[in-house]
Amino acid sequence: MAIVLGPNRYGKAETRVVRVTRDGGVHRIKDLNVSVALSGDMDEVHLTGDNAAVLPTDSQKNTVFAFARKYGIGEIEEFGLLLARHFVDSQPTIAHARVEIHEYGWDRLAGPHSFVRDGGEVRTALVHSDGSDGPESVVSGLTDLVVLNATGSEFHGFIQDEYTTLAPTDDRILATAVTAQWRHRGTGSSWGPSYAAVRSCLLDAFAGTHSLSLQQTLFQMGRRVLDERPETCEVRMSMPNKHHFLVDLEPFGMDNDNEVYFAADRPYGLIEGTVLTDDAPPAPAAWN
The missing domain is CATH 3.10.270.10 (Urate Oxidase;)
Known part of the structure; x- marks a missing residue:
């Protein structure tokens, strides 16, 4: 009987990122929970412990923060696509990226920079990408x-x-x-x-x-x-x-x-x- 490695993926789950956009004296808030899962040429890390193909999950977390600063956060579907394409396009050992995002709403109070947490539903997005030139899918949602x-x-x-x-x-x-x-x-x-x-x-x-x-x-x-x-x-x-x-x-x-x-x-x-x-x-x- 042979024992083989089956489907697998790894990533950084539930990176909480809050992006404040300051348009003069008026501020806007995006509050996200971002989970990344990557798959590809990962046999050796499981079978021998060779990490040469592995992008650390800490790097994935840092990418979320860096992209929030560099590109801002608009619609969560677009932010998910941006992240997923980056991980596949930039790393030859990564063939597929899955990015799931939950967005928590905030309502503006009186004044340009005061908010109260929205008690309603949570908006969600789930992105799959094989890179900029590969198949992709976007699933929007709410909970x-x-x-x-x-x-x-x-x-x-x-x-x-x-x-x-x-x-x-x-x-x-x-x-x-x-x-x-x-x-x-x-x-x-x-x-x-x-x-x-x-x-x-x-x-x-x-x-x-x-x-x-x-x-x-x-x-x-x-x-x-x-x-x-x-x-x-x-x-x-x-x-x-x-x-x-x-x-x-x-x-x-x-x-x-x-x-x-x-x-x-x-x-x-x-x-x-x-x-x-x-x-x-x-x-x-x-x-x-």
Whole structure:
């Protein structure tokens, strides 16, 4: 029996970089968490400990900081492409770079240089590159987009076995925290406007769907994105069902006409799915 080295990669995870851009007396902030993973001619470092092909992860971290200073940070997709292309183009032993970025929003307070951390969703980007002349892909996304419909949601007609206690309902709260990633057809999108438009599609579809299941809502959200945003070809979503249970107030002599609920944080149902066009180009093997 032979033992061989399988697929591998290495890199610097979660480099936190904050870039302040000073336009005269008015400041702007970009707050990122950047993770880099590189792969290529790495057999010897695993098999013999020869580090000749290895770009240290500390150098990768320093590159993030240096590029933030040298080029600034605009849209995170473009910053990810810039980093990924650099690592492949500058190092002959590196054949592929994966760069994942999470962006934390800040809202401006009164005055030109005061901010408060945005409590909303986190914007994400995932870039794969084989260098400037090789194949590339960009996946934009968001996490923790918390949404709720106070009505317009049903759940019935499901399997009922000897362990089923859940009662069917034609009126329930539907709440979730959306994690969504959408793959672009190329690397030439207008990243900021595209992100804002896709986010609006997700929210509009969630609000506008009379839901018979969270699965149905997920599909409608993905379909809305693909119908309205031609630069996208695939949407992947993970949506926990944030259960809200009607509280029994009869012991206190009160009725409860769908007004008072207990918000349970766990356990929770987790709904995940992919929606894509039938002409979507093949995704990178490890786009996650």
